[in-house]
Amino acid sequence: MTAVPVLIFAVGNESRGDDALGPLLLRELDAWLSSEDVGREKGQGFVEQFELIEDFQFQIEHAMDMKDRKLILFIDAGMDTRAPFAFYRLQANNEPVLYSHALAPEALLKVYAQFYHQVPPDTFVLCIKGESFELGEAPSPEALANLASALQFIKQRLLDADALAWDKI
Numbered sequence: 001m002t003a004v005p006v007l008i009f010a011v012g013n014e015s016r017g018d019d020a021l022g023p024l025l026l027r028e029l030d031a032w033l034s035s036e037d038v039g040r041e042k043g044q045g046f047v048e049q050f051e052l053i054e055d056f057q058f059q060i061e062h063a064m065d066m067k068d069r070k071l072i073l074f075i076d077a078g079m080d081t082r083a084p085f086a087f088y089r090l091q092a093n094n095e096p097v098l099y100s101h102a103l104a105p106e107a108l109l110k111v112y113a114q115f116y117h118q119v120p121p122d123t124f125v126l127c128i129k130g131e132s133f134e135l136g137e138a139p140s141p142e143a144l145a146n147l148a149s150a151l152q153f154i155k156q157r158l159l160d161a162d163a164l165a166w167d168k169i
Contacts (some may be wrong), residue, residue: 003050003068006158007121011057017129017137021052021147023138025128028151029158042159050158057086058103063112063149071166072123073154074105077130077143084146087153089167090123124166126154 004117010026012019032038033047041047053065058074066072072091092109112120128150131140139147157166 004049005070006050007069008052008073010054012077013056016134018077018139020131020139021128021130022075025050025147026054026073027067032156041097045164050111058108061164062108066112072121074125076127078127079130081127081129083129086127090125097153099122
């Protein structure tokens with residue numbers, strides 16, 4: 001099986017308030033990519049360039065999902081993120097990978113490089129500002145407003161999935 005060029009990972013827990021922002025954004029992107037408007041605007045084959053994966057957390061096995069991609073986007077919620085969101089190119093770090101689950105995106109890039117003995121694909125992070133991460137809470141109104149801003153922003157980036165263009169943002 002050949003991997004599609006762009007992989008979008010979203011992590012979060014819908015039972016913990018604003019931690020649901022990653023999965024909520026991913027579902028909005030899925031609906032948008034599946035819409036007839038996008039198909040008409042971008043032509044056939046555009047939607048097939050993207051694979052979307054949702055999980056509770058980044059795990060070591062996700063390094064295999066990254067193989068043969070041109071571009072990867074990690075989406076998550078962050079408590080200390082500036083509003084409405086942060087967007088940046090991700091670099092692997094030199095910190096040891098101590099756990100086999102609940103990895104930071106930087107650690108996942110390091111696992112990829114160690115496992116495949118190659119430089120990871122161009123990778124970016126979209127971290128949406130969250131306010132409340134309490135168990136059993138719904139997403140906060142502020143976080144949902146941040147989500148709406150992040151959704152509009154990332155739609156524009158996906159219309160030009162060239163990583164070099166993403167760096168000029």
